[in-house]
Amino acid sequence: MTVNLGVIEGLFGKPWSWADRTTVLRTLAPAGYRFYHYGPKADPFLRRRWQEPHPPEQFAALAAFAAECRARGVRFGVALTPVGSTHPFDDASRAALRRKLAHLDTLGLDDLAILFDDLPAELPDLARSQADLVDFCANATRASRVFFCPSFYSDDPILERAWGRRPPAYLADLGRFLDRRVQVYWTGEEVISREIGVAHLKRVQDELGRKVCLWDNYPVNDGVRMSQYLHLRAFTGRPAAIRNHVSGHAINPASQPLLSCIPALTLAANYREGDGYAYGQAFLAAATTVLGPDFAATLRRDILPLQDTGLDNLGPRHAELRARYGAIDHPAAREITDWLDGRFRTTLEEVQTQ
Incomplete structure (x- = not known):
């Protein structure tokens, strides 16, 4: 059984460029990635200002990317967070959603995702209200697949600390109220699941x-x-056997688009190779595909400071790493130097306001 791999671009912070998205698409499509859901938290016209249409130039770029996806056999979707629309879910909310979906449908959507992640959730009849809205959207859109991310998208207790008390039987109620065709996004036992x-x-x-x-x-x-x-x-921690128990597997990529492709390619290898998967070997193969052999070997040697030490704790290693990657003429090396220069820091204000 082949797993349905995809990308859910749902990160906070500095948004990718359209060229970045195209590079990621062209890298991952040959490895078996078959859907791309566009929903960066930095796009206000899909979140806080969702009732407004995208500016024409941005919408044209979105349409061009949708066409690029289709040309490469990848389903294109938009992830919409209709903030404030469920309480009340009234005629005004329905009219606004109908207008928004009609506008998005001009992109030729294959998929529509309705997201309620990372928003205040201590609201009455949460499951019923969200299911009613999602079913309304499913009937209003031309997209042939509809996805939904619930407020409580994991068992992780951190969600209650951040967004309010989880309603009793929330998942079971969603299961009863949602149309059976709606696919539900889920992150696992934790928001960032180790396994x-x-x-x-x-x-x-x-x-x-x-x-x-x-x-x-x-x-x-x-x-x-x-x-x-x-x-x-x-x-690691995603045994190939889970393919029989999911409808799909999407990655939420890193702020660094090209570097994100390295672990993304290893996920495809994990499913492809099954019990023969070796994560160290998979990393080197993926890094070589993205970076070339010499750069891949250099990155492998530096994984500990880059992934485990933390930017503010690098000490003297910072200057050493900055010099090493500053001397490499490659866009992924520039992602590393930009990270070292603090250009990818995500602020609390961005998380609270995007």
């Missing part, structure tokens, strides 16, 4: 009445703390 196993996925499937589509928060490195680190290592 995702069959037993956990079976339990969630039983509650929701459907297999989940994994929203894998690796290699994403947004947020005040995580932006201190580059996430480069190969995927």
Whole structure:
């Protein structure tokens, strides 16, 4: 069974350029990535200002990227967060959603994702209200697949600390109220899951009445703390056997688009190779594909300071790394030097306002 791999561009902080997205698409499509959901938190016209249309120039770029996806056999989708639309979900909310979806449909959407992640969630009848809105959108859009990210998209208790109390039987209620065709995004036992196993996925499937589509928060490195680190290592903790218990597996990429392709390629190898998968070997093969052999070998030697030490703790290594990667003429090397220069730091203000 082939797993349905994809990208959910759902990170906070500095947005990618359209050229970045195209490079990622062209790198991952040959490895079996088959859908791309555009939903960066920095796009206000999909979140805080969702009722407004994108400016013409930005919408034209979005349309061009959608066409590029289709040309490469990749389904294109938009991830919309209709902030404030569920309470109340009234005639005004329905009219605004209908206008927005009609506008987005001109892109030729294959997929539509409705997201309620990382927003205040202590609201009455949360599951019913969200399911009603998602079903309305599913009937209003021309997209042939609809995805939904619930407010509580993981078992992780941090979500309650951040966004409010989880309603009793929230997942089971969603399973009853949502149309069976709607796919549900889920990050695993944690927001950033170290491991995702069959037993956990079976339990969630039983509650929701459907297999989940994994929203894998690796290699994403947004947020005040995580932006201190580059996430480069190969995927582990995702046994190939989980392919039979998910409807799809999407990665949320890092702020560094080209470097994100390295772990992304290892996820494809993980599923392809099964019990023969070796994460160190997979990293080197993926890095060689993206960077070439010499650069890949250099990056492999520097994984410890880049991924584990933290930007503010590099000390004298900072200047050494800055000189080494500053001398390499490659866009991924520039991503590393930009990170070393602090250009990828995500601030608390960005997380709170995007």
